[in-house]
Every structure is written in C-alpha cells, then in structure tokens.
Amino acid sequence: xxxxxxxxxxxxxxxxxxxxxxxxxxxxxxxxxxxxxxxxxxxxxxxxxxxxxxxxxxxxxxxxxxxxxxxxxxxxxxxxxxxxxxxxxxxxxxxxxxxxxxxxxxxxxxxxxxxxxxxxxxxxxxxxxxxxxxxxxxxxxxxxxxxxxxxxxxxxxxxxxxxxxxxxxxxxxxxxxxxx
Numbered sequence: 001x002x003x004x005x006x007x008x009x010x011x012x013x014x015x016x017x018x019x020x021x022x023x024x025x026x027x028x029x030x031x032x033x034x035x036x037x038x039x040x041x042x043x044x045x046x047x048x049x050x051x052x053x054x055x056x057x058x059x060x061x062x063x064x065x066x067x068x069x070x071x072x073x074x075x076x077x078x079x080x081x082x083x084x085x086x087x088x089x090x091x092x093x094x095x096x097x098x099x100x101x102x103x104x105x106x107x108x109x110x111x112x113x114x115x116x117x118x119x120x121x122x123x124x125x126x127x128x129x130x131x132x133x134x135x136x137x138x139x140x141x142x143x144x145x146x147x148x149x150x151x152x153x154x155x156x157x158x159x160x161x162x163x164x165x166x167x168x169x170x171x172x173x174x175x176x177x178x179x180x
Contacts, residue, residue, distance in 0.1 A: 007074035
C-alpha cells in the first residue's frame, strides 16, 4: 500500500509551488510514464525530451488541474500531457524530415493497459484482442485507451489517416465477429 498523499493532492501542492511534491510526483509517475512512451517510440533521445517537456508542463500547469473540477485522475492528466507532447514532437520531426523510430516488435510482457483492458472486458474479449494483427491492436490502443484522434494516431504510428481509419474499422469488424 502506498504511503503519503495521492497524486491529485501532490498536484495541488505543486500548484502552490511545492518542490518536494513535484519530486514525489516525479518519483511515483516517471517509471510508468517512461515505459508507456517507450512502447510508442524507440528513440531514447526523443522520449527523454518528451519526459522533460511533460514534467515542465506539469510544473507550469498544475494550477489548471488543481483548480479544475476535473473528474479525471492526475495520472490520466499526466499521460495526456505526455501523449500530446509525443505527437507534437513526431509532427515537428516529420516537418524537418526526421522520422522517429517506433518499436518494431511486440514486447514479451503485456503492457499494463492491455492487462487492464483484458481484465475489464473478460476472457472472450481478451482472446479476440490477442488474435488481432499488431497494427490493429496499436490503433485500438491509441484511439481507445489513449484517447487519440484519428489524426493524432496517424502521426503517432506514422501512417496515413485513411490507414488508421481502415485498421480501426477492420479491428471492430474482427472483434464483433470473434465475440458473436
């Protein structure tokens, strides 16, 4: 069991300029945030830049989270910032003609979000998701779990928007068929 204040409380303290709260939030959240970013980008330098920009944004914008009546979690807010920073960096590099490297293969251990999704939707859905092609799972992960738009998913996966749409459609059809 975790000792001390929850992440939402830490963000409220960060909004008041509490450096110790910021350090504690960083220690709690940076390992999983780094792992999630690395699942989406194999360029360690780019991931490090996104991590830095994310926590800088947290320091600067903690008041917007702490002062809002948001129903989301601080961890979700943090991931949203990081994910948008990653997409922004992909766009910037694409304009400069530098394509960041994406992880090529599936990881051996399932991602935490895969495990959560599987736990929420049951064994049949878990099996159906596993049978989808990797490209379709990536699109579903980006659009459903991470909440990216088609355009953001397109940038993140470095594929055209129409490809994202067709992969998402094929994934939905395959899931419907597998679950019927």
